[in-house]
Amino acid sequence: MTAKNAELERFVLVATVARKFDLPEELAGRLRGSTPKELEADAKALQAFVTPAAPLNLGGGLTPSDEDDGEMDPRKLARRSRRF
Numbered sequence: 001m002t003a004k005n006a007e008l009e010r011f012v013l014v015a016t017v018a019r020k021f022d023l024p025e026e027l028a029g030r031l032r033g034s035t036p037k038e039l040e041a042d043a044k045a046l047q048a049f050v051t052p053a054a055p056l057n058l059g060g061g062l063t064p065s066d067e068d069d070g071e072m073d074p075r076k077l078a079r080r081s082r083r084f
Contacts, residue, residue, distance in 0.1 A: 004055060012040065014028055014029070014039060015028060017031060017036065017039045017040055017043050018031065018043060020040070020043070021040070021043040021044060021046070021047045022047065022050070023046055023047060023050060024050065027046055029051065030046070031043055031046070038065055045084050
């Protein structure tokens, strides 16, 4: 009974860590470690191979500048854009 309980606890721990790092189920069973910290370190290493790197800036050119005063009047915006 104790062995079965330990097995189920490990299964839940591995599944939780895999979910936290968005690992597919196929890789969850390959996680190595006996503590949550060790499993998370291994999951983080595997995640680098699974998850594509996202661009640093997802603004698409719409990132507000420091000069943005929140003005939304089209005429003022047009005048301002002509100055540059």
